[in-house]
Amino acid sequence: MVREIMRDESFLAQKAEPATPADLEVAQDLLETLQANRAGCVGMAANMIGVNKRIIAFDNDGTYMVMFNPEIVKRATPYQAEEGCLSLLGVRPAKRWKSIKVQYQNEKFQTRFKTYTGWTAQIIQHEIDHCEGVII
Numbered sequence: 285m286v287r288e289i290m291r292d293e294s295f296l297a298q299k300a301e302p303a304t305p306a307d308l309e310v311a312q313d314l315l316e317t318l319q320a321n322r323a324g325c326v327g328m329a330a331n332m333i334g335v336n337k338r339i340i341a342f343d344n345d346g347t348y349m350v351m352f353n354p355e356i357v358k359r360a361t362p363y364q365a366e367e368g369c370l371s372l373l374g375v376r377p378a379k380r381w382k383s384i385k386v387q388y389q390n391e392k393f394q395t396r397f398k399t400y401t402g403w404t405a406q407i408i409q410h411e412i413d414h415c416e417g418v419i420i
Contacts, residue, residue, distance in 0.1 A: 287333035303352040327407040329414030340411035351388035358385035
């Protein structure tokens with residue numbers, strides 16, 4: 285189900301709760317909402333659709349991917365970026381890393397590790413910030 289985009293900054297500033305297998309439907313709604321907004325959005329976190337859980341969805345080089353309970357475990361080469369967000373007005377500065385290693389769980393809640401670079405790494409960092417209650 286495509287959900288409305290959350291714009292309440294006090295809600296968005298809350299740290300997300302861990303996701304569980306009971307949240308698989310939330311992940312599906314997140315994917316559908318991301319696809320419905322693909323013209324202006326490349327990633328979303330569950331709090332952007334009003335659910336305070338550690339779930340992100342993003343465009344991974346043309347294929348949508350979902351991560352449950354993502355955490356950055358390694359980062360390299362910082363840089364300054366400017367980012368927009370469907371939940372916020374305007375473009376804002378953000379410190380990002382060119383390379384990140386992410387620990388996450390897949391849809392079967394199996395733990396995985398993967399290294400991302402460039403644009404995809406930036407998207408993931410933005411969405412993990414949402415999970416941490418960080419507003420850019």
